Structure formats: structure tokens, C-alpha cells
Amino acid sequence: MIDEAGLPAHGLPAERVLAGIRALRSGDRPTHGGRLFAYVYDPAVPGLDELTAAAHAESAHVNGLDPTAFPSLLAMENALVGAAAQLLGGGPGTAAPDVVGSVTGGGTESLILAVKAARDAHPEITEPRIVMPVTAHAAFAKAGHYLRVAVDMVPVSAETLRPDPAAIAAAIRPETVLVVASAPGYAHGVIDPVTEIAAVAADAGVRCHVDACFGGWALPWLRRLGEPVPAFDFAVPGVTSISVDLHKYAYAPKGVSILLHRDPELRKPQYFVHADWPGYTMINPVIASTRSGGPIAAAYATLRHLGEEGYLRLAAVTRDAVRELADVVRATGGLRLVAEPESTVICFTATDPELDLFVLVDELAARGWHTQPQLAYAGLPRTVHLTVTASVAPVVAKFGGDLADAIAATRAAGPVKLPAELLTLARSLTPEGLTSDLVAGLAAGLGLGLGEAADAGSAEPVPDRMAVVNTMLEEVPAALQERLLMEFVGLLQRPTWSHD
Numbered sequence: 001m002i003d004e005a006g007l008p009a010h011g012l013p014a015e016r017v018l019a020g021i022r023a024l025r026s027g028d029r030p031t032h033g034g035r036l037f038a039y040v041y042d043p044a045v046p047g048l049d050e051l052t053a054a055a056h057a058e059s060a061h062v063n064g065l066d067p068t069a070f071p072s073l074l075a076m077e078n079a080l081v082g083a084a085a086q087l088l089g090g091g092p093g094t095a096a097p098d099v100v101g102s103v104t105g106g107g108t109e110s111l112i113l114a115v116k117a118a119r120d121a122h123p124e125i126t127e128p129r130i131v132m133p134v135t136a137h138a139a140f141a142k143a144g145h146y147l148r149v150a151v152d153m154v155p156v157s158a159e160t161l162r163p164d165p166a167a168i169a170a171a172i173r174p175e176t177v178l179v180v181a182s183a184p185g186y187a188h189g190v191i192d193p194v195t196e197i198a199a200v201a202a203d204a205g206v207r208c209h210v211d212a213c214f215g216g217w218a219l220p221w222l223r224r225l226g227e228p229v230p231a232f233d234f235a236v237p238g239v240t241s242i243s244v245d246l247h248k249y250a251y252a253p254k255g256v257s258i259l260l261h262r263d264p265e266l267r268k269p270q271y272f273v274h275a276d277w278p279g280y281t282m283i284n285p286v287i288a289s290t291r292s293g294g295p296i297a298a299a300y301a302t303l304r305h306l307g308e309e310g311y312l313r314l315a316a317v318t319r320d321a322v323r324e325l326a327d328v329v330r331a332t333g334g335l336r337l338v339a340e341p342e343s344t345v346i347c348f349t350a351t352d353p354e355l356d357l358f359v360l361v362d363e364l365a366a367r368g369w370h371t372q373p374q375l376a377y378a379g380l381p382r383t384v385h386l387t388v389t390a391s392v393a394p395v396v397a398k399f400g401g402d403l404a405d406a407i408a409a410t411r412a413a414g415p416v417k418l419p420a421e422l423l424t425l426a427r428s429l430t431p432e433g434l435t436s437d438l439v440a441g442l443a444a445g446l447g448l449g450l451g452e453a454a455d456a457g458s459a460e461p462v463p464d465r466m467a468v469v470n471t472m473l474e475e476v477p478a479a480l481q482e483r484l485l486m487e488f489v490g491l492l493q494r495p496t497w498s499h500d
């Protein structure tokens, strides 16, 4: 642990400052090398980091607040929106010639704005609601929470992981302002029946948003390569908006997503405009007002450098890696793919109760592979998620060998058994009855050095082995999970005090 003051009494030389950041970064999971199957999207293209860093630096101080003051940013945003729209079935000569859009700071922001636009299109509906499959991204729940829009969740089939469009239709009420489909859902990588869902939404006169944050920049290339990608974009009647994250499969640095609407009328209620104060007139298409041009310029540079040819090549490499990984999982006794991969996700579950997936995730991490554990939920099993990018292709064989070793170690260790007193404690907790003492006791019982971490130099805040924590979380109801996670992370997020 490094103890670096945020504001030293005397300024430090640039080299010393950068060395400090690099030292901090060395404790992070690797963003390159294909060993981190979540959070980062790495095309492994030489020189791309340098290009995007330079592009970011060019525009870092440019402010997206006012497109008339900084036309460079407006031009780059319009180019990004045009590229996304054309990739997703819109633009001149298509069924959606009037598509418009906005550049946002991320997928969550795009989804919040899609919900806001749908809500504000109906000022007469005082208690607005949205309808979505349970597999829709948690960001919709966040949007509902922020915007006071109720969320009606429709279950998915345990076999197909898809919702029944008839159940979506049945969930639509007079107050429903938006219906959601995912292409694909993040958790399992399964594409919802978008055509059917958009049709029931259109029949009810309700907007339909396709969350293609994950797949929007991957599926079109896979389709061009001949993969059987179902219709999910503006070619589908009834689809009124689509989100696509450029900081995922467009391989841009973090901080860029796009929200598209089929026509300008649909976008209007997305804006916030305010003239009723003595300052400048505020006209915001997105949540942030002052916005850095850095991420936008970096995304623009990425698209122009890779081009269609580059994305097609990267998609082919990724598709091959997905196929090989799927074969590895199929060949591994005790594991089962929860769905045949139809995008760029591998998601598997255990068929053998003696094979504890949370232990397996820890064993893989001990071998340098970072996969994402997903808790059992509403009849759906505990799973492991792998986001696959082009950088994974060269290391699939190595992963296969290490997976076999990790499986052997997992079987040898056996499933996690929570200590009886921890289980009793966890089951006695209620969200309302949580005190700091109880949380601290639980954190200590779980081996989490939370809180001590605030005094830099002491214990690692999070243990290498998370299986016990995940098992405990799975034991308690969602509302308590949420409270516990908030308390744990709140203990991590404490100020560092300067000692000099």
C-alpha cells in the first residue's frame, strides 16, 4: 500500500507524480493480456493506447457544455452518433432515416436518459412505470430509483433465459411508458426476442428501448461475418431507442456511450433546458453539464483508426475465441454453458453440487484469471460470466489448462461451508437493524480488512478469496445484500489523510 498525500505541502516533479500513479496502478487487475474477463475491453491493437491518450489530451480541457463555443466536439459527437446509427440500422436509405442521438458518459447514463425521455413524454401519467425482463441491466433499476419510475419485472425461462413476449404484453399497463429488451443481456449474453417485444410495445403504443450497450458494437460485425444474429436494431418496427457503449466493443477508453432515438420527436423530452435564473441558459442533452472532450476525442480516434475493416477483423478473432472457450467449458466435467454463446459472452454454471463455482472463481484468480461470479437469483443458478474480447484469443489454450487445474483444486477444497456462528449472525440481520458494530463484526468474520484500510499501509482491504463472502451474500435476501454491500464499500471509501 502506498501512502500518497493528495495535496502535498510542496508540489512534486512530474516524474515523481507519474511514478506514484504507476506504483498505485501496479496493484490493479491487468487491463491488457486477456486475463480479465470483465470491466475492460481490450482489442490488443498495438499503438491504440498511445493514439487514444494523445487524442484524449488534445480535447481534455474542451467543455461539451456549449457546442457553439467548441464546434470540434460537436463535430466529433455528430460523427460518433452517425456511425452508431448506421451500424444499427438507421440513417439515409434505411427504415429509420431520421435517427438522432447523444453521446453520454456511459451505458448507465444512456439508460437513465432513455427512461427520462419516456417518462417526460407523458406528463399526464403521474405514476409512470417501465416493463423489463429480470435479466435487463441493473442500471434500469437505478433509473427507476432516480426518476421515481416503477419497474415491473417479467421472469425469464430457466431454459432459454428469455422472457415470454406474451408475459411482457400482459405486464404493460396504462401507466407504462417504456418496454425494455436487451441485445444481449449482460449476465448471460442472451439476446431477448426483440422483434416480438417491440411488437407488443408498439401495439400498446409504448416506447421500446433496446439495451445494446454490450452488444451494439459487436453483433453487427458478427452478422456480417455470417453469424445468425437475430434482428435487434432499428430494422425492427417498434424499436424507438437503442443504447450502445463505445467504451465496450468499440474499444474506446472509458466514458463514452451513445443513446439513439428513431426520430427527433422521441428525443425531445430527453433534454433539460432552463432559462429561469440569472446565469447562462442551460441546454443539456445528457446528465452532466460540463463535460470533458477527452473521452469523446479518444472514441473518435479509436473508430477512425480501426475502421470497419478493423472491427470486422477484431470480431472474427473474438468469435473464434468465444467458440474455443465454449469448447473448453463443454469438455470440462461438472460445468455447463447456460446458453449457447450468441454474442461475446461465455456464461457457465456447475452441474455438480461438489463443484463450488465461487471457489472455482478464487482458484482461477489465484492462477491469474479474473472471472465474474454471479449469485443465484429467482430460480436461475449461480453462474460465472466471461466477457470475451479480441485479446483473449492468444491465451485460450493457456486458460484451458489452468481451468482444469482450478477445477481439480476446487474439487479438492470442496464447497464453502459457512461457519455456524457467521450463518446465525447473517440470518439474524435485517436491513433496518444493521448497526456499525454488527457490520464490523461481520466484516471481521468474513476476513475483510475493511476500515483498517483507511489507514494506508495496513491490511489489504479485500481478501484474495471471496468465496466465503459470496456464499454469505447468497444466503441473505436481496435487500440485506444491498445494505451489506453499501456498508462494506462505505468502509473502503474513506478519505486518506495527509501525514506530512
Ligand SMILES: *Cc1c(COP(=O)(O)O)cnc(C)c1O
Pocket: 106, 107, 108, 109, 111, 137, 139, 182, 184, 185, 186, 211, 212, 213, 214, 215, 245, 257
Ligand atoms: C455495461 C452495460 C450497461 C451499463 O453500462 P455502464 O457503462 O457500466 O454504465 C448497461 N447495459 C448492458 C447490457 C451492459 O452490458
